[in-house]
Amino acid sequence: MSSDIPESDWKAFRKLREVALERFCERVMSDINRIVSARDMSFHKRYLQIFELITERDGKIARAFNNPRRSTAIIQLVAMRALDLVTEEELLVFTPATQTVVQELTQHRDVARGRSDA
Numbered sequence: 001m002s003s004d005i006p007e008s009d010w011k012a013f014r015k016l017r018e019v020a021l022e023r024f025c026e027r028v029m030s031d032i033n034r035i036v037s038a039r040d041m042s043f044h045k046r047y048l049q050i051f052e053l054i055t056e057r058d059g060k061i062a063r064a065f066n067n068p069r070r071s072t073a074i075i076q077l078v079a080m081r082a083l084d085l086v087t088e089e090e091l092l093v094f095t096p097a098t099q100t101v102v103q104e105l106t107q108h109r110d111v112a113r114g115r116s117d118a
Helices: 007-036 043-065 073-082 096-112
Strands: none
Touching: 007 043, 007 073, 043 073, 073 096
């Protein structure tokens, strides 16, 4: 059985991926602006915090967005959902089968991380 998603889902994924990537980058920039504006810290301390933030977020952006392929689209959708970059409503553009797999994997991920509220 192939792990590739249907063509219609692949097209929807590519569009949604761009939206989610912009959301992610907007959040990072907002966090950087907050650090830059923290006048109670030295420039060096702010630099270190920004470096730490970028380093931490770089791993997240890689998991969710790097090297998109049909065979990895589901896992990347789950990563985007975990980062709150994709809404439940936005998932409705996908086929029911893809929606179900993404929801199940997201719930499994939440349970594995100890989040039962999801």
